[in-house]
Amino acid sequence: MKNKHKVTSLTAIASVIITIFSTKGGAAQSEMSNPEQPDANSAAVMEYNPDFIRGGGVDVARFKEGNPVTAGVYNVLVTVNGERRGKYDVHFNELSTADNALAAFTLQELQAIGIKIDETTKPGLKKQAMVIADKRFTIQELIDKSHVYYNQSDFELDITVPQANQIVFPRGYTDPSRWDSGETVGYLDYNANIYSTYNASSHYSDPNNDYTSTVSFLGGLNLLDWRLRKRTNLNWAKNDGGMKTDNLYTYAAKDITAFKSQFLIGDSNTNGEVFDSFNLRGAQLTSDDRMLPEGLRNYSPIVRGVADTNAKVTIMQHGQKIYETVVPPGQFELSDIGAMGYGGDLQMTITEADGRQKFTTIPFSAPPMLLHQGVTRFSIALGELRDDVLRDLPKILQGTVRYGLKNRLTVYGGAQFGEFYQSLAIGNAINTIIGGFSIDMTRARSKLGDEGTKWGNSYKIAYSKYLDQTNTNMTIAAYRYSSEGYYSLRDASIEREGYRHDDYLGSSYRAKQSFSVTxxxxxxxxxxxDISGTYYNYWDDRGTAKQYSITYNQALDNFSYSLSALRNSDEDGNYENTVLVSVNVPFGRSSADRPLFDSLYTSYSNSNKGNEQFSTNLSGSRGPQDEVNYGMGTSFANADSEGSHDAFSGYVNYRSPIGQYGLTGSVDNRESSQVSFSASGSVVAHKGGVTLGPQLGEYPFAIIGAKGAKGATIINGNGAKIDGRGYAIMPSLTPYRENQINVSTKGLPDTVDVLENEKIVVPRMGAAIGVDMKTLVGVPVVLILRDQNNEFLPIGTEIVDDNNVSQSVIGQGGMAFVRGWDPLTQNLYAHINKDKCKISPQQGQPLSTAVASNSITQLEAICVR
Incomplete structure (x- = not known):
């Protein structure tokens, strides 16, 4: 972030005081164009009557044309014809035709804020500005009938121009010139889980004591416009061969702004929009919709489930572990699993405290393919298929494109070219009054070794509709593989390798038909x-897998409840019907007399296989920002095959400024127990040193600097606070959008003043943005200022430093408030009309302090010309 010249709040306060005593007043600069007299750009003349102010002379000359603006660069909120354009660094230049500094722009800067210059408007100035790219003009010099109003107190610049000179941007547009690549930084993200279980029940042949631990690291380096990332999992299990290392991916990426895309080298996933997603090691150039004003966000599934105990939840995709956490008993929802790519079914494993495991498959694919008219999405990928199942990794070149041909019609297609595999896909998506459809066909040719060459077709149809009249949201997706000879790239590679190495895996894993409805x-x-269902039908001898569920939810004044019915059947014909009832009761979380626990959750389930479960859990939180949350509960379970057991469980989590920590535990009447500990956070190395913070992931984050403001809280900063070195880490910024950074000064000592506690940044994906909040640290000083004739300096006199930055404005009795002034090392000056005098403490007066009241120091000084 660049250093910016800002007017302090003291100046604004003093200006208000002056205005109160005026006969006519104005608190902001106003600039109006005049075709006949272009230099008439100042506010209407203000007439002040100093006789209303007693106790000394009054210097009101500098306020005769409103609150004067000092020349400099100001970070201001710009609006054009009432439309917000965002915050920009605007130059205010001193012109010979005005006493105030006026806002001035280059033609490129005008283009960025949405203003264009007609060929017929001021042709001489326009030509001059086009020759000298960095030459700045006031808007009135370039556009007739324009108006500029600057509100100094709120740092807002309101510009009005004729409609013909306004550029109309799409809703939500953010100028790409504001996208910030951030600083050069390195960081290490960590997420550690240690999980221990002990089972001594007679149900087991021998007592079972197991320890597992997983530590996930994400290392990052931002250098110039590039970002390098590497994710590694360390897994250790007592009963499974000790330590194992999984290198999930390594890549380097950067923005290609001109194409609204990302260029990536290394390990990644192809998108699943046209072809099935697969792991790729190579290079990709792919459109990034987040760069578009209202682009579609990448789809990621929300995973829901029910845990009977403090359970470990593991999410797998493409054979790799992508997420793992520990959840308390009851229903849970995971919305931040970070699924890789745009498609590929997820496999969820719930491992209960007593060792039982439940498995669920979550379908995951891209939504229907409609785009706005004129929008293009493309992807080019070159490399090799990366899959843990394969020993020989086939080379592949893939290209896909989607184009919004019309407002209601999008066409798309793609091609894959490999050593032993080729495919071609075409399709279209259309928006109709009965819903949105996408229909496509893929033709594939696969060389399978001893099986020869296979040709096949695949047809896919997707549909979605939201019915406004009934508030019904319906999504239907059906996939039908019409011929036995169709193979996807991954299926063909596995099949071919099986024949080559005599370890045939079988084509029965290929789906013939799949259908899902929500x-x-x-x-x-x-x-x-809510109603949902999935249906899978496979080639060869595998059976049909089906899952159905129906859920009714209602929230009443004092509680909410849910009723669910589920049916699962697998390929072997086994099925289970389950009913679930749950009730959630809040306990007045927002009341003044806050109870120990915030809510009560209880649930009951029963199935046709004799599995019965009843649980009750209490949860609560403490802290100004709910930094500590905790819970405890009991459960009863009965299964025909295992008998019954009772359990007691509890958990506590703490979110600190430098990370999050959790502890869970449970015991049951079978002499089984479970304990787990988790910790997550980050270590960031930047130009100011090393700072600890919360977990960052791969999204942009801010490194906030506020020297001397130790303990200041970052609002909406996931618990972040300014540390002793003056830094804090704020995670989870939104790329290519405005993000507001706020520092709360609550609780800071009187010796610290945060002059800038709010800034707006627009980060690129993965950027580390340095945000410097201007602070002033030192003992508050009230100066009593006199001239060499022992007369108080006039009210309204401005005090500045060596850099001509305003520090204060004199009030009645010659008093002015400054902070941390050291007369031995810092100079202060008073501007009286157009003269300047230097402020010096009176002789014989202690320089460190005169009359102290609490933490405020009073010091008498004289101003010497």
Whole structure:
């Protein structure tokens, strides 16, 4: 971030005082164009009557044309014809035609804020500005009938121009020139889980004591416009061969702004929009919709489930572990699993404290393919298929493109060229009154070794519709492989390798047909009905897998409840029907007399296989920002095959400024127990040193500097606070959008003043943005200022430093407030009309302090010309 010249709040306060005593007043600069007299750019003349102010002379000459603006660069909020354009660094230049410094722009800067210059408007000035790229003009010099109003107190610049000179941007547009690549930094993200179970029940042949631990590291380096990332998992299990290392991916990436895309070298995933997603080691150039004003966000599934105990939840995709956490008993929802790519079914494993495991497959694919008219999405990938199942990694070149041909029609297609595999896909998506459809066909040729060459077709159709009349959201996706000879790239590679190495894996893993449906219906009195189902049909001898569920939810004044019915059947014909009832009761979380626990959650489930579960859990939180959350509960379970058991569990989590820590534990009547510990956070090395912070992930983050403001809280900063060295880390910024950074000064001592506690940044993906908040540290000093004739300096006199930066404005009795002034090392000056005098403490007066009241020092000084 560049250093910016800002007017302090003291100046604004003093200006208000002056205005109170005026006969006519104005608190902001106003600039109006005049075709006949271009230099008439100042505010209307203000007439002040100093006789209303007693106790000394009054210097009001500098306020005769409003609150004067000092020349410099100001970070201001710009609006054009009432439309917010964002915060920009605007130059205010001193002109010979005005006493105030006026806002001035280059033609490129005007283009960025949405203003264009007509060929017929001021042709001489326009030509001159085009020759000298960095030459700045006031808007009035370039555009007739324009108006500029600057509000100094709020740092807002309001510009009005004729409609013909306004550039109309799409809603949500952010100028790419504001996208910030950030600083050169290195960081290490960590997420550690230690999980221990002990089972001594007679149900087991021998007592079982198991320890597992997983530490996930994400290393990052931002250098110039590049970002390097490497994710590694360290897994250790007592009963599974000790330590194992999984290198999930390594890549380097950068923005290609001109194409609104990302260029990536290394390990990645192809998108699943046209072809099935697969792991790639190579290079990709792929459109990034986050760069578009209202682009579609990448789709990521929300994973839901039910845990009977303090359970470990593991999410796998493409055979790799992508997420692992520990959840308390009851229903859970995971929305930050970070699924890789745009598609590929997820496999969820819930490992209970007593060792039981439950498995669920979550379908994951891209939504229907519609784009706005004129929008293009593309992807080019070159490299080799990366899969743990394969020994020989086939080379592949893939290209896909989507184009919004019309407002309701998008066409798309793609091609894959490999050593032993080729495919071609075409399709279109259309928006109709009955919903959005996408239909496509893929033709593939696969060389499978001893099986020869296979040709096949795959047809896919997707549909979605939201019914406004009934508040029904319906999504249907059906995939049908119409011929037995169709193979995806991954399926063909596995099949071919099986024949080559005599370890045939079998084509029965290929789906012949799959169908999924999800319907969400809003009902009466804050209630809803959700219906979902999936159907898989496979080639060869595998059976059909089906999953159905229906859930009714309702939120009442004092509690909410849910009723669910589920049916699961696998390929072997086994099935299970389950009913689930749950109730959630809040305990007045926002009341003044806050209880120990915030809510009560209880649930009951039963299935046709004799599995019965009843649990009750209490949860609560403490701290100004709920830094500590905790819970405890009991459960009863009965299974025909295992008998019954009771359990007691508890957990506590603490979110600190430098990370999050958690502890869980449980015991049951089978002499089984579970204990786990988790810790997550980050270590960031930057130009100011090394700073600890919360977990960062791969999204942009801010390194906030506020020297001397130790303990200041970052608002919405995930618990971040300014440390003793003056830094804090704020995670999870939104790329290519405005992000507001706020520092709360609550609780800071009187010796610290945060002059800038709010800034707006627009980061690129993965950027580390340095945000310097201007602070002033030192003992507050009230100066009593006199001239060489022992007369108080006039009210309204401005005090500046060596850099001509305003420090204060004199009030009645010659008093002015400054902070941390050291007369031995710092100079202060007073501007009286157009003269300047230097402020010096009176002789014989101690320089460190005169009359002290609490933490405020009073010091008498004289101003020498």
């Amino acid at each position: 319907v969400s219906q809003a009902l009466w009195s804050n209630s809803s009905l």
